[in-house]
Each structure stands twice: as C-alpha cells, then as structure tokens.
Amino acid sequence: MVQxxxxxxxxxxxxxxxxxxxxxxxxSMPLLQLILFGYxxxxxxxxxxxxxxxxxxDHASQSYLDAMVNSGYFDVxxxxxxxxxxxxxxxxxxxxxxxxxxxxxxxxxxxxxxxxLVLVDGSDFFTxxxxxxxxxxxxxxxxxxVVTQExxxxxxxxxxxxxxxxxxIVRVLYNPDxxxxxxxxxxxxxxxxxxxxxxxxxxxxxxxxxxxxxEQILVTPIRPIELMIGKIxxxxxxxxxxxxxxxxxxxxxxxxxxxxxxxxxxxxxxFYIFSGLGLGLLISSVSQNQRQSQQLMMLVMMVSLLxxxxxxxxxxxxxxxxxxxxxxxLTYFIPISRGIFTKGVGYSVVSGSVLALVVYIAVVxxxxxxxxxxxxx
Numbered sequence: 001m002v003q004x005x006x007x008x009x010x011x012x013x014x015x016x017x018x019x020x021x022x023x024x025x026x027x028s029m030p031l032l033q034l035i036l037f038g039y040x041x042x043x044x045x046x047x048x049x050x051x052x053x054x055x056x057x058d059h060a061s062q063s064y065l066d067a068m069v070n071s072g073y074f075d076v077x078x079x080x081x082x083x084x085x086x087x088x089x090x091x092x093x094x095x096x097x098x099x100x101x102x103x104x105x106x107x108x109x110x111x112x113x114x115x116x117l118v119l120v121d122g123s124d125f126f127t128x129x130x131x132x133x134x135x136x137x138x139x140x141x142x143x144x145x146v147v148t149q150e151x152x153x154x155x156x157x158x159x160x161x162x163x164x165x166x167x168x169i170v171r172v173l174y175n176p177d178x179x180x181x182x183x184x185x186x187x188x189x190x191x192x193x194x195x196x197x198x199x200x201x202x203x204x205x206x207x208x209x210x211x212x213x214x215e216q217i218l219v220t221p222i223r224p225i226e227l228m229i230g231k232i233x234x235x236x237x238x239x240x241x242x243x244x245x246x247x248x249x250x251x252x253x254x255x256x257x258x259x260x261x262x263x264x265x266x267x268x269x270x271f272y273i274f275s276g277l278g279l280g281l282l283i284s285s286v287s288q289n290q291r292q293s294q295q296l297m298m299l300v301m302m303v304s305l306l307x308x309x310x311x312x313x314x315x316x317x318x319x320x321x322x323x324x325x326x327x328x329x330l331t332y333f334i335p336i337s338r339g340i341f342t343k344g345v346g347y348s349v350v351s352g353s354v355l356a357l358v359v360y361i362a363v364v365x366x367x368x369x370x371x372x373x374x375x376x377x
Contacts, residue, residue, distance in 0.1 A: 045130040045316055051078040051095035053086050060106035064116070064166075067142040068099065073134045086119055090173060091345050093335055096121040096313070097131045114166045122175030123338040125183040127313055132170050132178075139168035174259070174342045182257075185250040186341035187310045190333045193243055193269065194276045194304065198297050200235040201280030232277045239273045240266075259344030268336050268350070271357050275329040278364040285371035304328035309335070329364075332357040 050068070054061050068074045078094055080086045086098030098119040108114035118135040120128045175182040243266075250256045258265075283300065287293035305311065307325030314322055314331070325331045335353045339345040347354070 045126045045313055046072050047075045047316065048073060048097050048127055048131055049077045049095045049315055050074045050097045050099060051080050051086050051089040052076050053080040053082055053098070053100045055082070055103045056101050056105035058106045060109055061101045064101065064105070064139070064142050065099070067145075068135075068138055071134065071138050073130060073138070074099075083117070083119075087173070090119060090121050091339070091343055092349050093339070096124055096127045096315070097135075109166060116166065116168045118168050118170045120170060120172045122172040122178070123183065123186065123342040124313055125180075128172050128175070128178060132172065135168040135170050139166045142166060181250070181254050182342065185254065185256045186337045187334055189243065189246050189250070189269075189341070190272070190308075190330055190337045191305060191310050192246060193239055193273055194328070194330045194333075195301055196242060197235065197239055197273055197276030198280045198283070198301060200238065201232065201277050201284060232274065232281065235277055236270070236273055239277075240270065243269055243273070258341055260340035261346065264347060265337075265340045268333075268340070268354060268357075271354070271361060272329055272333040272336070275332075275357055275361045275364060278361055278368055279329060282364055282368040282371060285368050300328065304330045307331070329357065329360055332360060 052065060054065065065076065069076060074097065078089055080089060080098070083098075083100050086095075086100060089095045090098055100117040100119070102108070102115065102117075105114060105116075116139060118131065120131040120135075122128050172178055247258065251258050279300070280297070283296045284293050287296060303324070307314070307317065307321060308328055308330035309325070310330065314325060317325070332353045336350045336357075339350045339353075343349075
C-alpha cells in the first residue's frame with residue numbers, strides 16, 4: 001500500500017513540476033498577497049485630498065489650515081471661491097474633503113464663536129470616517145493653542161473659562177447618516193460585474209482548446225477578433241441582466257437611493273462589462289489549461305479588489321501599487337459607479353474615467369487577439 005501511495009505522490013509531483021507556469025503562480029501568489037495586503041490595507045486614512053475655500057484670507061485662517069495639514073490627515077490639493085466650488089471639486093473626485101472658512105475668522109476665534117464648515121465625500125467609507133473624527137479635534141486643538149499663546153503673552157493663567165470653542169461643522173455629503181449600504185452597494189455593483197465577467201470568459205478559449213473543438217473553428221473563415229466578439233456577446237447579455245437585478249435589489253429592497261441618470265449608468269456599465277469580458281478572454285488566451293486560467297482569474301479578482309478602490313482609498317497607496325491597480329477595469333468603473341449612483345453627477349464629471357475605460361477595452365482586446373494568434377502559431 002505504501003508503495004502505491006508513493007507512486008501516486010511521485011506522479012503528482014512530476015505533473016506539478018512539468019507545468020512550470022502553474023507552479024510559478026502557486027508559489028508567487030502568497031508573496032504577492034502579503035505585499036499587496038501590506039501596502040493596500042490602511043484603515044487609518046491620512047493625507048485626505050482637500051479643497052479649501054478661505055474667505056477670510058488672514059493670518060488666523062492660514063494658521064488654522066497649517067494645523068490641519070500638519071496633522072497629517074488633510075492635504076490641500078486645490079482652492080475654491082465658495083462652497084459651490086468645494087462641492088464641485090468633491091463631485092469631480094479632485095478632493096475627498098472640503099474646508100470653508102468664513103469671513104472675519106480671526107475675530108470670531110477671539111470671541112470664542114468661530115465656525116468652520118468641513119464637507120466630506122460620503123461615497124468613501126474610510127475617508128468620511130477619518131475626516132469626521134479628526135476635523136473637530138484638530139480645530140479645537142488649534143483654538144486652544146491660539147488662546148493659550150494670547151493669555152501667556154498677557155502674563156495671565158489659562159483657565160477653563162478662557163479656552164474658546166472652534167466648531168468644525170462636519171457635513172457628510174451624499175450619505176449624511178453614514179449608512180453602510182449606501183457606501184457598499186455602488187462599489188459592489190462594480191465588483192460583482194467584474195467577478196462575473198471574468199468567471200464567464202476566463203475559460204472560454206482554453207476550454208475550446210482542451211476539448212479539441214478549436215480546430216473545427218479554425219477551418220472556418222472566421223477571424224480571431226470575430227471569434228472574440230462572438231464569445232463575448234452572450235455573456236454581455238447575461239451580465240447586463242444581472243446588473244439590473246443587483247441595482248433593483250439595492251434600490252427597492254435595501255433602500256439605497258440612485259441619484260443619477262440611469263440610462264447613462266447603463267451605457268457606461270456596458271463598456272465596463274465589455275472590458276471585463278475582454279480581460280477574461282485575455283486570461284483564457286494566455287492560459288495553457290483551465291486550472292491555470294482559474295488561478296489567474298482568482299489572482300486578478302483578489303488584486304483588483306484590493307487595489308481598485310472598492311474597499312480602501314487609492315490615494316493612500318504608494319504610486320507603484322496604484323499603477324498596478326490601473327491594470328484592472330474595476331479601478332476605472334468605481335469612480336463612475338459611485339459618481340452617478342451616489343453623487344448624481346453627469347458625464348462631464350466622469351469623462352476621464354470613461355476615456356480610460358475605452359482605452360482599456362481597446363488595449364485588452366488587442367492583447368487578447370495577439371495572444372490567441374500566438375497560441376495558434
């Protein structure tokens with residue numbers, strides 16, 4: 001019995017070692033997961049991109065902004081004239097938070113009745129949590145430091161009655177009650193569509209090769225690009241139907257409001273589904289067998305989930321990690337889905353992500369055709 005078991009073990013090792021590509025994927029996946037988890041997972045969000053509308057423009061307001069920046073939680077990336085300009089920057093994704101400092105800010109601080117309005121992007125869970133938690137704390141610390149310095153100059157003692165209150169009024173846009181499902185559903189639509197499109201097509205070409213039917217297809221006058229499109233179309237229909245189901249359940253069952261233009265969302269989701277199916281065909285074309293295609297598919301889904309912005313904000317990741325995230329369509333559709341679904345923005349706001357998605361489709365389909373031709377040769 002032992003000899004028979006050892007023979008089977010020897011046979012399995014030989015098969016594993018013979019398939020070098022699969023072996024490399026199996027050995028490198030844990031290392032890749034460790035690196036990506038280490039750099040991508042960050043629940044303590046810092047350096048939040050912030051737009052500022054400083055209507056006071058004095059030493060006190062600048063000192064307050066310096067305190068916000070020096071805390072490490074807010075990075076000023078743009079300025080605006082008023083609250084509308086701040087909201088526009090948040091809608092466009094230029095910033096994730098906004099600070100509006102009213103006129104006469106210095107006098108209000110001295111009178112202990114200063115107010116600052118902090119607007120937060122409510123489509124991003126971790127950003128809204130961090131901004132909401134630290135905006136008030138930093139503002140109050142700034143006010144205390146200001147009065148402490150003034151009192152010390154006068155040679156008096158600091159008492160509780162001399163400490164002022166600077167109220168940082170935090171308003172979470174698009175999700176004022178910070179309901180979890182309002183954060184999750186728009187991103188989940190993008191994540192589920194990518195997962196489904198990969199699962200549907202990752203084995204499409206390699207299955208034909210393993211079953212021996214690819215030769216029958218090759219004797220026909222069909223071209224590689226025509227074969228790719230023919231493989232994709234049925235899955236597009238299935239994916240679109242599932243998208244309608246997911247959105248319908250999210251809106252009508254869970255009560256998540258759909259703020260934007262549904263027809264625009266449907267059209268852009270069509271391009272996104274096309275890109276996911278193209279990526280699945282590329283995986284299928286470069287894979288030698290179905291087991292290898294499944295491993296590559298799982299790797300792509302795991303990495304894109306971490307680096308695409310579904311869970312963790314991409315601006316907190318190192319540039320190299322963000323660049324890796326650009327290899328997946330989920331990265332481009334997350335801003336589109338949250339922008340239209342949650343914020344109700346129009347095409348002009350998400351046009352950059354749409355253009356990136358169109359370019360992605362062209363690139364991934366070209367690579368899939370080239371890989372398919374190389375396999376035939």
